[in-house]
Every structure is written in structure tokens, then in C-alpha cells.
Amino acid sequence: MxxxxxxxxxxxxxLWTCKELSNALKGSPIDTLIRSCLLEERSGLASFVYDAPGASYTLKWTFHNELGLVFVAVYQKILQLLYVDDLLSMVKREFSVVYDPTRTDYGDFDDVYRQLRLEAEARAEEIKKSSKVGARIVGKKQELVQKAKFDQGGKKNGGGNLKSENGGDGADDRLVNGYVNGGRGSLDEEVKNRGSVNDKENLSSNNGAFDVNKLQKLRPKAGKKNDSAAVVSKGSKPESKKKVTKKNRVWDDNKPKDVKLDYTDPVTENGDEHVNYLAAEIEGESMMDKEEVISSDSEEEEDEQVVDGSKSVTKSKGWFSSMFQSIAGKANLERADLEPALKGLKDRLMTKNVAEEIAEKLCESVATSLEGKKLEKFTLVSSTVKAAMEDALVRILTPKRSIDILRDVHAAKEQGKPYVVVFVGVNGVGKSTNLAKVAYWLLQHKVSVMMAACDTFRSGAVEQLRTHARKLQIPIFEKGYEKDPAIVAKEAIQEATRNGSDVVLVDTAGRMQDNEPLMRALSKLINLNNPDLVLFVGEALVGNDAVDQLSKFNQKLADLSNSPNPRLIDGILLTKFDTIDDKVGATLSMVYISGAPVMFVGCGQSYADLMKLNVKSIVKTLLK
Structure with missing residues (x-):
């Protein structure tokens, strides 16, 4: 029901709700559907499951894009209601007839809905009965075939197969017909024919292990093989190549070539370290406070390209070519009209490093939002689809909540506690380096920072973080190696509270998403310390692996948490963004799979190379 x-x-x-269904829904399944599916471009899904304490619903929906209406049905997850899709389709058809944009009360639609529900239930019952009858007939047919074979002694004469040679069940049908009619003539004749056809094969199979004639037919010609080998050997003479020697690297022609490239901290003759200058005087202003455009180097407008098989054909943007490519005589868009443009967009997204699964879902969602919509005059289908995809990408990449860290830091300071940020991610993505970049940015905004060395697993991790802390002249809390990182983080937060530090940046060990012990330790650290921000550090060039990384990180944090509302990834920091040119698809993949916004973008090796994400520039690069 x-x-x-x-x-x-x-x-x-x-506009309308069914008065007969007066059951109050537990939780907020409709709001969750809108927030998780409709606004996140997942409307192409078949259904949505809402799970909450004491409530578990399945939601199905359909759209009327021309009128801008959404039809949603909610029922218990445990039920299997076969008539829901048919009912939604009929309600959509009938309601679109009586819909008036000026009306807000559709109480007279209750009688229409009642009749539609009865029709849908009756139709589903008929389909269910017909499927049972069909299954019964198939079962009876298989039973008769087995019985007919059993009556013939349960063997096949001459190794013949009772099935027809083309893979069908023609022989079985003839056997069943002969058996059901009460005669054995058709059965005996079929077995006799099969036996006579295979007599020659049985002679060879009975006299030896295999048929030599068949083996010789399958053997390749020796002459041809030798000829081809001769041709290959003749045309594949290795050419002698000169050995390439590496030249000495010269940074400056004026300097001597034996200068030692040493960029470590200067040391006096007595072994005491000099006091370092503040990093801000060396690095300059952080790029986080600059409005920079992050995209590929080439932003020039090019002729629009359409994918034709394996070729890329450039088409002109003349008026006549645009007119000929528009749909003539069609008022509303159909799925067949959208397929060519969607295929081109999918291929374009995948070439920009977007995961194939996400590209398919996006195209399906765009098709669902455009199907049935009226096409404006002198408008190309390709331009309509591209505009819809652009809106969808902007909607996905735009943060759904405030990501003003400085404001949150001052709010936590007023409450007398430090703002805690935990950096998590897989191995080798640059967590410690980008943690130092975030610390440098916070220092420029007069925020006191303390680092917590909670990577007690990797050798050299504490020393690496200690080097960054010394360069930035900020305190660091460390307990060495082989310690519980959750306890180290807790003690670091307590130390920051006593010292009056505004922010605690917690460095954790890199771990693969399938490493159960390390994922369990990370879950313990987050559940015990309840940080203000869980920041996932990922590479901008991972591509399809971003889906697996983020989904499994979130899944592990949810499974290993004891809280009914587990803490998941809050934000994303993308590293190595300056190495990918226009392959920015990992940004979209990570945001789509987790729903978390991209809060920082690493684009260099200095402390100042940390930037904000420019959503419009990313969308333009994806669709270029």
C-alpha cells in the first residue's frame, strides 16, 4: 500500500496530495529526495531508498518537464508494489490535462486518482497472473521433456543432442508433442535420425581417443607460417642506436658548475641553527586570497566539434548549418532526439577524466530533465542539451553550505575551544605538505595554529611535519611513533586549549581505502575527538579511482561509527592541480560521489600555492 x-x-x-493516504511519514523522505537526488543530478535513477531511525521508504518519481511538475510516490521499503510506475504515468497524464498555473487547489482530483489506482492495481494483478501461468507452462514443458527422455532409457543414441542444431528447443518440442499425443512415433523417429546422422563420428570416437582427420583440419599450413615468419624476420632488422648520455644540468651560466644544491636550513660552525625568517617574508601572499581562474592554459574559443565514430569532425557555426541541424516539425523533445548530443557530451566528459559511471548518470539525469520539454524556435538540440548540462555541473560543484573556515574559527574561539581540522587520504597525495599550506594561509589571517603529528605509522612523518613547523615558526605536538593516533590527537587538542591556540591541524597516516586496520584507527580518531572539519586530501589526476576512494572512505567511517549520525567527509582538498592541464574531471567525480565541496586546491610547491576553486572556470573547461 x-x-x-x-x-x-x-x-x-x-499542488496536490492524496487525502486517502493520511499516514504521517516518519522523518523527511521528500526533503531528502530533493536534496540528494533532484538537486544533485541523480534524477535518472529508478528509485531512491530513504533509511532513517524507525523509517524505511522507497520513493519513485517522474517529471512533466514542459509544465515543470514532479510526481512522487512513497511506500514501505519492504513492499514490492508493481503498479507504482504505471500509476505515476497515468496520474501524470490525467493531471496535466487539468493543470492550471493559476490554481492551487485540486481537491476534485481525488476521484480521478481513486479510479486510476484501481485500474493500475487491476492491471498489475493481471500481469502477475499471466506471469504465473507462463511459468507454470514452462515448468510443465520441462517436466514433459525430462519424462520423454526418461522413457527412452535416459540415454542419447550415438552421442546426439536432443536440442536443435541452431540452439533452439525444436527437438524437445517435437518430443513433447509426440509424447503428449500418446504415440511414440515422433520420439523414436527423432532418436533414430539423430543416431544415423552421428554414426560416422561415433566410429572414430569408439575406435580411438580422438579423430585425427579433425585435428589435421585445425592444424595451420606450415608453408604459410614459415612465409609469414620470413617476412617478419626480413623486415625487422634492428637498427643500431647511439647511446644517449645525460648532460650536466646548469642552473645559471655565471655560476660555477660544482655548486652544491643545498636548500636546507643554514647551520653555524658550532652546529646551532640560525633563526629562520618568517615564511611569509619569503613566500609572499597566499593565493587563497586572490581571485584566480583555475582552468586549462588555452581558453581560446574553438569551432564546436562533434564526435563521429572515432573521428573528430569540426563543423562551422554558420546560420544555415545551424538551421539544418534543428529538429523540424517537433514540438517536444524525445529521447531519440537527445541521444546524439548526450553521447557527444559523455565522450567529452570522459576525455576530461570524469569517471564513466558518473558521466553516464549525469547524461541520464539531463535526459530526464529535458524529455518532453518544448524546444524553442531556431534553437539547436545540441545547444539545449549543453546548456542543461552546464546548469547541472554548476549546481553540483557549487557548495550547498557555507565553507567559510575563518568565520568558523572565530566562532569556535568565542566558545573557548580550538577549531580542529583532520586531514585524511590515501598514501602519497601530499597531506603533510598541504597541511602546511593551510597553516600558512591561516597565519596570514592572524590565526594562531598548532600542528598535531598523528601519523605514527610512516617512518619520517613526524620529522617531515616538524620541518614544516620550524619553517613556519608554529608549535607542534608530537609523541613519536607506534602510538595510538586517537590519543595523540586528543592530547594535542587539550594542549591547544591550554596554550590558547585557535586551530589544531591534525596530520594522519596515509591509508588505502581497503586497509581495514588503518581505517578502523581513523574512525576511532574521528569518533573520539569529534573534529570540526574532516578534510579529504586527494589528487586531481586520479580519475576513476576517485569514486572508489571517496565512497569507501565514507562507507568505512559510517560502518565503524557507533553514532546513529556518523561523521563523514566534510570537504575536499585537491592537490597537484597544476599538473593536469584540462583534465579536471576528478573534481567533478569527487564532489558528485561524496556531496562534499572542494575547499582548497593545491597548485604548486610553495606555501603560497593554495587556491580556491573557480566553479565557472571548471565547468567551462569540462564542456570545452
């Missing part, structure tokens, strides 16, 4: 069926507009105005 349905729990609820409602109709609302794209603007969020509820």
Missing part, C-alpha cells in the same frame, strides 16, 4: 503520493512544482509548491 502506498504511504503517500504528492504532486509539486519545480519551485517547491505542493
Amino acid at each position: 502506498l504511504e503517500q503520493l504528492l504532486i509539486f512544482s519545480r519551485g517547491g509548491l505542493i
Whole structure:
């Protein structure tokens, strides 16, 4: 039985709800559907499962894109209601007839819905009965075939197969027909024919292990093989190559070539370290405070390209070519009209390093939002689809909540506690380096920072973080190696509270998403210390692996948490963004799979090389 069926507009105005379904829904399944599916471009899914304490619902929906209406049905997850899809389709058809944008009350639609529900239930019952009858007939047919074979002694004469040679069941049908009719003539004749056809094969199989004639037919010609080998050997003479010697690297022609490249901290003759200058005087202002455009180097406008098989054909943007490519005589868009443009967009996204699974879901969602929509005059389908995809990408990459860390830091300071940020991620992505970049940015905004060396697993991790702390002249809390990182982080937060530090940046060990012990230790650290921000550090060039990394990190944090509302990834820091040119698809993949915003972008090797994400520039690069 349905729990609820409602109709609302794209603007969020509820137009009609079924009065018969007066059951109050537990939780907020409709709001979750809108937030998790409709706004996140997952509307192409078949259904959505809402799980909450004491409630578990399945939601199905459909759109009327021309009128801007959404039809949603809610029922218990444990039920299997076969008529829901048919009912939604009929409700959509009938409601679009009576819909008036000026009306807000559709109480007279209750009688229409009642009749539609009865029709849908009756149709589903008929389909269910017909499927049972069909299954019964198939089972009876298989039973008769087995019985007919059993009556013939349970063997096949001459090794013949009772099935027809083309893979069908023609022989079985003839056997069943002969058996059911009460005669054995058709059965005996079929077995006799099969035996006579295979007599020659049986002679060879009975006299020896295999047929030599068949083996000789399968053996390749020796002459041809030798000829081809001769041709290959003749044309593949190795050419002698000169050995390439590496030249000495010269940084400056004016300097001597034997200068030692030593960039470590200067040391006096007595072994005492000099006091380092503040890093801000060396590095300059952080790029986080600059409005920079992050995209590929080439932003020039090019002719639009369409993918034709394996070729890339450049088409002109003339007026006549645009006119000929528009759909003539069609008022509303259909799925067949959208497929060519969607295929081109999918290929384009995948070439920009977007995961194939996500590219497919995005195209399906865009198709669902455009199907049935009226095409404006003198408008190309390709331009309509591209505009819809651009809106979808902007909606996905735009943060759904405030990510103003400085404001949150001052709010935590007023409450008398430090703001805690935990950096997590896989091995080798640059967590410690980018932690130092974030610390440098915070220092420029007059925020006191303390580092916590909680990577007690990797050799050299504490020394690496200690070097960054010395360069930035900020305190560091460390306990060495082989310690519980959760306890180290807890003690670091307590130390920051006593010293009055505003922010604690917690460095953790790199771990693969399938490493169960390390993922369990990370879950313990987060659950015990309850940080203000869990920042996932990922590479901008991982591509499809970003989906697996983030989904498994979130899944492990949810499974290993004891809280009913487990703490998941809050934000993303993308590293090595300056090495990918226009392959920015990992940004979209990570945000789509986790719903977390990209808060920082690492684009260099100095402390100042930390930037904000420019959403419009990323979308332009993806669709270029």
C-alpha cells in the first residue's frame, strides 16, 4: 500500500496530495529526495531508498518537464508494489490535462486518482497472473521433456543432442508433442535420425581417443607460417642506436658548475641553527586570497566539434548549418532526439577524466530533465542539451553550505575551544605538505595554529611535519611513533586549549581505502575527538579511482561509527592541480560521489600555492 503520493512544482509548491493516504511519514523522505537526488543530478535513477531511525521508504518519481511538475510516490521499503510506475504515468497524464498555473487547489482530483489506482492495481494483478501461468507452462514443458527422455532409457543414441542444431528447443518440442499425443512415433523417429546422422563420428570416437582427420583440419599450413615468419624476420632488422648520455644540468651560466644544491636550513660552525625568517617574508601572499581562474592554459574559443565514430569532425557555426541541424516539425523533445548530443557530451566528459559511471548518470539525469520539454524556435538540440548540462555541473560543484573556515574559527574561539581540522587520504597525495599550506594561509589571517603529528605509522612523518613547523615558526605536538593516533590527537587538542591556540591541524597516516586496520584507527580518531572539519586530501589526476576512494572512505567511517549520525567527509582538498592541464574531471567525480565541496586546491610547491576553486572556470573547461 502506498504511504503517500504528492504532486509539486519545480519551485517547491505542493499542488496536490492524496487525502486517502493520511499516514504521517516518519522523518523527511521528500526533503531528502530533493536534496540528494533532484538537486544533485541523480534524477535518472529508478528509485531512491530513504533509511532513517524507525523509517524505511522507497520513493519513485517522474517529471512533466514542459509544465515543470514532479510526481512522487512513497511506500514501505519492504513492499514490492508493481503498479507504482504505471500509476505515476497515468496520474501524470490525467493531471496535466487539468493543470492550471493559476490554481492551487485540486481537491476534485481525488476521484480521478481513486479510479486510476484501481485500474493500475487491476492491471498489475493481471500481469502477475499471466506471469504465473507462463511459468507454470514452462515448468510443465520441462517436466514433459525430462519424462520423454526418461522413457527412452535416459540415454542419447550415438552421442546426439536432443536440442536443435541452431540452439533452439525444436527437438524437445517435437518430443513433447509426440509424447503428449500418446504415440511414440515422433520420439523414436527423432532418436533414430539423430543416431544415423552421428554414426560416422561415433566410429572414430569408439575406435580411438580422438579423430585425427579433425585435428589435421585445425592444424595451420606450415608453408604459410614459415612465409609469414620470413617476412617478419626480413623486415625487422634492428637498427643500431647511439647511446644517449645525460648532460650536466646548469642552473645559471655565471655560476660555477660544482655548486652544491643545498636548500636546507643554514647551520653555524658550532652546529646551532640560525633563526629562520618568517615564511611569509619569503613566500609572499597566499593565493587563497586572490581571485584566480583555475582552468586549462588555452581558453581560446574553438569551432564546436562533434564526435563521429572515432573521428573528430569540426563543423562551422554558420546560420544555415545551424538551421539544418534543428529538429523540424517537433514540438517536444524525445529521447531519440537527445541521444546524439548526450553521447557527444559523455565522450567529452570522459576525455576530461570524469569517471564513466558518473558521466553516464549525469547524461541520464539531463535526459530526464529535458524529455518532453518544448524546444524553442531556431534553437539547436545540441545547444539545449549543453546548456542543461552546464546548469547541472554548476549546481553540483557549487557548495550547498557555507565553507567559510575563518568565520568558523572565530566562532569556535568565542566558545573557548580550538577549531580542529583532520586531514585524511590515501598514501602519497601530499597531506603533510598541504597541511602546511593551510597553516600558512591561516597565519596570514592572524590565526594562531598548532600542528598535531598523528601519523605514527610512516617512518619520517613526524620529522617531515616538524620541518614544516620550524619553517613556519608554529608549535607542534608530537609523541613519536607506534602510538595510538586517537590519543595523540586528543592530547594535542587539550594542549591547544591550554596554550590558547585557535586551530589544531591534525596530520594522519596515509591509508588505502581497503586497509581495514588503518581505517578502523581513523574512525576511532574521528569518533573520539569529534573534529570540526574532516578534510579529504586527494589528487586531481586520479580519475576513476576517485569514486572508489571517496565512497569507501565514507562507507568505512559510517560502518565503524557507533553514532546513529556518523561523521563523514566534510570537504575536499585537491592537490597537484597544476599538473593536469584540462583534465579536471576528478573534481567533478569527487564532489558528485561524496556531496562534499572542494575547499582548497593545491597548485604548486610553495606555501603560497593554495587556491580556491573557480566553479565557472571548471565547468567551462569540462564542456570545452
